[in-house]
Amino acid sequence: MNLIEQRRHMLTGSCYNDLTPELVEARARAVRLSDCYNDSLGRPQDEREQLLRTLLHHVGNGAHFEPRFRCEFGFNISIGEKFYANFDCIILDAATVSIGDNVLFGPRVGIYTANHAIDPEERAAGACYARSVVIGNRVWIGAGVHINQGVTIGDNSVIGSGSVVTKDIPPNVIAAGVPCRVIRPITVDDRTGFLTF
Numbered sequence: 540m541n542l543i544e545q546r547r548h549m550l551t552g553s554c555y556n557d558l559t560p561e562l563v564e565a566r567a568r569a570v571r572l573s574d575c576y577n578d579s580l581g582r583p584q585d586e587r588e589q590l591l592r593t594l595l596h597h598v599g600n601g602a603h604f605e606p607r608f609r610c611e612f613g614f615n616i617s618i619g620e621k622f623y624a625n626f627d628c629i630i631l632d633a634a635t636v637s638i639g640d641n642v643l644f645g646p647r648v649g650i651y652t653a654n655h656a657i658d659p660e661e662r663a664a665g666a667c668y669a670r671s672v673v674i675g676n677r678v679w680i681g682a683g684v685h686i687n688q689g690v691t692i693g694d695n696s697v698i699g700s701g702s703v704v705t706k707d708i709p710p711n712v713i714a715a716g717v718p719c720r721v722i723r724p725i726t727v728d729d730r731t732g733f734l735t736f
Contacts, residue, residue: 546614549633549669554656558665569594569613577606599640604628611653619676624648633669634688642674645682645700652688675710695725
């Protein structure tokens with residue numbers, strides 16, 4: 540199977556062989572391109588965004604990762620407008636990762652779409668499967684959050700620092716914990732008056 544066929548197979552959620560030469564090379568390409576992006580800090584924003592567009596599937600205007608950013612492949616990641624990730628973001632993108640507009644990540648956020656087989660012999664042979672992750676618009680992900688495969692986080696929600704997200708989070712809520720759970724809705728009482736300055 541060539542890389543395009545393997546990628547299609549991965550996106551179905553079926554088991555795939557993580558050790559094929561095509562996937563090993565695709566990972567090496569992602570490392571090279573993410574190194575170029577990380578080393579470009581201080582260069583004009585449009586140049587940095589162009590480097591991201593070479594690495595990722597889709598990048599909206601104003602997208603920015605603080606160094607060091609790493610992804611597994613890059614070709615399954617779509618990022619909306621005005622995205623910001625603080626340092627040490629990691630995205631394993633064997634399945635699609637879709638991030639909306641005006642999303643903020645704290646330091647050391649990890650998104651993991653891939654999972655190894657449970658059976659030890661299959662795992663040693665390279666068997667993996669992946670499920671997509673979707674993050675809505677205007678979401679804030681706190682520092683040190685881990686987002687596991689198959690999760691959707693709804694628009695406007697806030698995920699508290701150190702959380703492990705294993706299930707869908709609805710829109711317009713504050714959620715935190717291990718495992719992450721809804722703490723309360725976001726309401727008009729959360730407004731600080733900032734927009735009136």
